[in-house]
Amino acid sequence: MKRHKVRKTYKEINEKIRAGNVVVVTAEEIIDIVERKGNVEAAKQVDVVTTGTFGPMCSSGAFLNFGHPSPRIKGTRTWLNDVAAYGGIAAVDCYIGATEVVEGDPLNSIHPGEFNYGGGHVIEDLVAGNVIRLRVEGYGTDCYPARKYEKNITIHDLRDAMLFNPRNAYQNYSCAVNMSDRTIYTYMGVLRPFMVNATYSTSGQLSPLLNDPYCSTIGIGTRIFLGGTQGFVSWHGTQHRTQVLRGENGVPRESAATIAVIGNMKEMNPEWLAAASFLGYGVSLYVGIGIPIPVLNEEVVKHAAVRDEDIYVQIYDYGVDYPSGKAKSLGEINYKELRSGQITLNGKAVDTAPLSSYYKARQIAHLLKEWIEKGTFFIGEPQQMLPGC
Amino acid sequence: MTTPYSKKVVLRYTPDIVDKPIVCLLAQDFGLTFNILRARVLPRREGLLVLDISGTKENFDRGIRFLKESGLKVEPLSKSVTQNLDKCVHCGACLAFCSSNALYVDKATMRILFDAEKCSGCEFCVKACPVRAMEISLL
Ligand code: SF4
Ligand code: SF4
Numbered sequence: 001m002k003r004h005k006v007r008k009t010y011k012e013i014n015e016k017i018r019a020g021n022v023v024v025v026t027a028e029e030i031i032d033i034v035e036r037k038g039n040v041e042a043a044k045q046v047d048v049v050t051t052g053t054f055g056p057m058c059s060s061g062a063f064l065n066f067g068h069p070s071p072r073i074k075g076t077r078t079w080l081n082d083v084a085a086y087g088g089i090a091a092v093d094c095y096i097g098a099t100e101v102v103e104g105d106p107l108n109s110i111h112p113g114e115f116n117y118g119g120g121h122v123i124e125d126l127v128a129g130n131v132i133r134l135r136v137e138g139y140g141t142d143c144y145p146a147r148k149y150e151k152n153i154t155i156h157d158l159r160d161a162m163l164f165n166p167r168n169a170y171q172n173y174s175c176a177v178n179m180s181d182r183t184i185y186t187y188m189g190v191l192r193p194f195m196v197n198a199t200y201s202t203s204g205q206l207s208p209l210l211n212d213p214y215c216s217t218i219g220i221g222t223r224i225f226l227g228g229t230q231g232f233v234s235w236h237g238t239q240h241r242t243q244v245l246r247g248e249n250g251v252p253r254e255s256a257a258t259i260a261v262i263g264n265m266k267e268m269n270p271e272w273l274a275a276a277s278f279l280g281y282g283v284s285l286y287v288g289i290g291i292p293i294p295v296l297n298e299e300v301v302k303h304a305a306v307r308d309e310d311i312y313v314q315i316y317d318y319g320v321d322y323p324s325g326k327a328k329s330l331g332e333i334n335y336k337e338l339r340s341g342q343i344t345l346n347g348k349a350v351d352t353a354p355l356s357s358y359y360k361a362r363q364i365a366h367l368l369k370e371w372i373e374k375g376t377f378f379i380g381e382p383q384q385m386l387p388g389c
Numbered sequence: 390m391t392t393p394y395s396k397k398v399v400l401r402y403t404p405d406i407v408d409k410p411i412v413c414l415l416a417q418d419f420g421l422t423f424n425i426l427r428a429r430v431l432p433r434r435e436g437l438l439v440l441d442i443s444g445t446k447e448n449f450d451r452g453i454r455f456l457k458e459s460g461l462k463v464e465p466l467s468k469s470v471t472q473n474l475d476k477c478v479h480c481g482a483c484l485a486f487c488s489s490n491a492l493y494v495d496k497a498t499m500r501i502l503f504d505a506e507k508c509s510g511c512e513f514c515v516k517a518c519p520v521r522a523m524e525i526s527l528l
Contacts, residue, residue: 284519286519355482358479378511
């Protein structure tokens with residue numbers, strides 16, 4: 001076990017939050033502090049570093065319980081504004097997935113499809129308090145005789161609405177280009193032929209998991225900012241992995257850890273949960289997530305002070321390589337270069353554009369900082385670390 | 390030179406001239422043809438017309454000058470692309486599509502800003518924006 005000069009416990013940090021003398025800075029602000037004072041001094045001074053991300057996160061959705069009508073119904077098929085929700089859970093429970101497209105959508109039959117409405121939009125409409133048409137079909141049982149049920153509802157009429165996203169907040173992600181000779185429409189946005197543009201995701205130096213590369217403080221039970229309210233890390237996310245290419249600073253240079261998150265959708269806000277329509281690809285959901293990193297020791301603060309220029313991503317061709325399942329990296333680039341708006345790849349100038357909002361990520365980090373300073377948000381101690389962490 | 394020329398324009402009428410026959414003179418006096426793409430002309434109120442005008446470049450310029458002299462406000466249709474700030478999440482996905490730099494990042498705040506003056510009206514951003522914040526508004 002490593003000896004640290006500074007040691008703080010979750011309990012001590014939460015005591016400080018309670019007492020109102022906790023020192024919180026954002027993942028941007030910590031960069032300067034560590035530069036000026038060094039890791040040890042910074043760790044003594046700062047108790048919590050807040051992070052944020054706001055990007056399209058496909059693996060998202062919500063468990064809804066719409067309550068029994070009379071007569072009761074065992075819903076097997078459920079729609080919300082004509083978007084199918086999965087009903088094979090229990091009589092009046094369903095799961096609405098962010099990427100489900102509205103019934104009757106022309107999809108990509110007229111390519112590229114526009115995908116104007118889907119599960120992400122249902123979630124945004126619910127959170128905004130808008131009226132939704134609920135339609136349920138059942139086959140009728142002795143205990144649940146009804147076969148059809150239709151009603152206009154808002155989120156307030158639902159007994160329960162839990163946002164549960166099986167894979168969010170990817171620790172790093174790739175940068176996408178298109179080397180083919182035609183425009184392609186992907187979940188990484190529209191990519192023009194001959195490598196005219198490149199897209200990337202994650203908020204880099206502000207991104208939650210990039211500020212804790214080995215997930216030493218983020219685990220099951222970590223309290224987080226989710227969609228404008230307090231939620232939790234409930235498990236590792238699907239496709240989570242830790243045996244990845246890393247830089248000398250320990251930061252993954254390709255997609256690595258992920259988290260599954262949960263929170264009460266009734267407390268969420270459309271400002272932090274917005275539907276997205278990707279031309280030619282489909283529907284998704286922008287999710288706002290912020291994670292506080294408790295400064296337990298100087299190593300934690302060192303990692304949290306990571307900057308855009310020290311975080312590298314791999315560039316992949318989404319024109320041929322990626323769809324064929326044989327993606328090989330075309331090279332590496334860091335976030336500072338990506339954020340400059342132009343990179344050079346194979347001697348060619350390529351315009352870059354993000355898919356996630358740095359502006360909103362920064363707002364989330366500041367909001368979370370405010371909550372902790374005000375004493376309304378406490379650090380959740382992980383009950384178990386993520387696999388491989 | 391009589392190379393064919395065609396352009397979409399937005400015409401705005403003020404209440405005092407909305408009842409006068411002006412647009413029909415484009416055909417009569419300037420030899421231009423036009424399609425009405427959108428119209429909202431009500432007696433004694435502000436009106437709006439979106440026209441697709443074709444003819445020669447020379448006649449087009451003369452016709453536009455005539456419209457302006459008659460008291461109409463004339464703008465290229467592109468002026469009507471707007472950024473709905475209630476919807477925009479400032480993701481930046483539109484940036485790579487805007488070759489005229491009408492959409493740009495404010496480096497201090499990292500907000501994505503829109504400069505209508507620079508917009509060429511190509512409308513690439515309209516479908517590229519995942520939250521449909523770039524709108525073509527004609528009214
Ligand atoms: S793509 Fe749309 S939401 Fe994103 S910055 Fe541009 S206008 Fe705003
Ligand atoms: S219409 Fe074209 S020029 Fe105007 S903002 Fe959109 S992409 Fe830029």
